[in-house]
Amino acid sequence: MVTLRGYRPADLDALYDICLTTADAGNDASAIHSDPQLIGHIYAAPYGVIEPEHVILAEDDAGVAGYIVGTYDTPAFVAKLEQNWWPALRNRYAEPSPAWTAADRQRVAAIKQPEAHPASLVASHPAHIHMNLRPRLRGQGVGTQLLQGWVADARAAGVTGIHLGASAANTGGVAFWQRSGFEPLLPIGRSIWMGMDLP
């Protein structure tokens, strides 16, 4: 039995863990990171902390097993990150650790200089999202339900378009987004930026 619900502060560890264990093109990234929180600092935790009202969680009997997070206004969210999120992390990761893996170093670099969302895409599709489910929840329509819930709330709030960045290596994820109404708009490096209009 899967329930969808809003975010509570006690869900933060689940956001971090689901992010890490689904981050390697949909697979577990634990083996490539020595610091298990680095990836969640970027793609999951700040959404729960800064915009908890835009998080929907999927929970089953074993606990929280999936989420969709995002923001309706990407430039405003980027500004909030600069103000309230990155400074503490930049202090925490100021000194390189000999334990860091290549993947850790890449994420620390992204904390110090976050990847910019393409300006043209932000202009046409101001909202953005991330969605990750643990394997046990996949392939049962839960991702579709989470997305539909998020889109319905965004539409009601007057959002006109949503974008997301997917790893080109994540063929399953990209197939899901295309099946769900997102069009590939900008291929940049190893990312595919996709968008969906909300007419």
Ligand SMILES: CC(C)(COP(=O)(O)OP(=O)(O)OC[C@H]1O[C@@H](n2cnc3c(N)ncnc32)[C@H](O)[C@@H]1OP(=O)(O)O)[C@@H](O)C(=O)NCCC(=O)NCCS
């Ligand atoms: C991608 C993800 C969010 C999809 O959620 P889901 O609940 O498994 O997807 P659904 O069951 O709602 O599937 C909806 C449709 O997408 C298709 N789809 C879902 N996953 C797919 C995959 N891996 N490959 C191809 N198609 C897929 C389904 O076949 C279904 O199409 P149908 O209605 O024609 O049968 C989920 O699998 C996931 O979290 N994966 C790991 C993390 C990830 O990759 N996130 C996206 C990062 S960009």
